[in-house]
Amino acid sequence: MNQIKLDCMLNPLAAEVVRIAAAIPGERVMDIGCGDTSIALARIAAVVKGIDLSRPMLRLASQRAKSIQGVTFTQADAAVVPFAQSVQLLFSRFGVMFFEGPIKAFSHLHSGLSEEGRLVFICWQKPSANPWMSLAGRALQPFLPAPVSPPDPRVPGHLPSLIQLM
Ligand SMILES: C[S@@+](CC[C@H](N)C(=O)[O-])C[C@H]1O[C@@H](n2cnc3c(N)ncnc32)[C@H](O)[C@@H]1O
Numbered sequence: 001m002n003q004i005k006l007d008c009m010l011n012p013l014a015a016e017v018v019r020i021a022a023a024i025p026g027e028r029v030m031d032i033g034c035g036d037t038s039i040a041l042a043r044i045a046a047v048v049k050g051i052d053l054s055r056p057m058l059r060l061a062s063q064r065a066k067s068i069q070g071v072t073f074t075q076a077d078a079a080v081v082p083f084a085q086s087v088q089l090l091f092s093r094f095g096v097m098f099f100e101g102p103i104k105a106f107s108h109l110h111s112g113l114s115e116e117g118r119l120v121f122i123c124w125q126k127p128s129a130n131p132w133m134s135l136a137g138r139a140l141q142p143f144l145p146a147p148v149s150p151p152d153p154r155v156p157g158h159l160p161s162l163i164q165l166m
Pocket residue numbers: 006010032033034035036037051052053054057076077078079092093094095096098099156159
């Protein structure tokens with residue numbers, strides 16, 4: 001399953017970004033594009049709401065979080081999700097790079113952040129800044145059939161298909 005491969009690759013990065021986020025017990029956190037990071041933040045005793053558009057991702061996160069206190073999962077679009085209460089930390093591991101209207105989406109997220117709140121996320125830079133990821137694909141390109149349409153790097157699933165290429 002791709003998520004297991006992704007977790008192996010991303011968990012070291014996630015550990016660092018969770019450390020930088022410096023959540024404290026009792027803080028309200030929204031994890032955008034949820035998963036293992038929601039669990040890691042809840043282990044610090046933050047009150048975590050993991051949101052995702054994807055039911056399979058939510059199902060997997062809920063299964064993994066069965067024995068963890070303080071974390072809930074909801075299907076929602078981060079760009080428009082209603083905030084019943086402001087949050088102190090907006091967090092994301094590779095979940096905020098798919099917004100169709102980033103300015104609108106981030107403005108909305110800002111409206112749900114408390115005054116002293118913070119946004120901490122990790123996302124990819126362009127392929128040329130990630131040769132470890134793009135080099136193998138480029139080397140194989142001449143031997144592969146042309147894609148039906150050019151891959152959109154913002155589309156979920158793009159990353160796993162690159163990993164399979166490698
Ligand atoms: C690359 S995955 C990362 C998932 C998880 N954070 C992780 O690191 O394993 C991106 C996730 O963001 C979710 N996502 C994309 N756009 C979203 C949005 N507007 N609102 C909520 N989730 C979104 C996708 O459904 C997908 O599960």
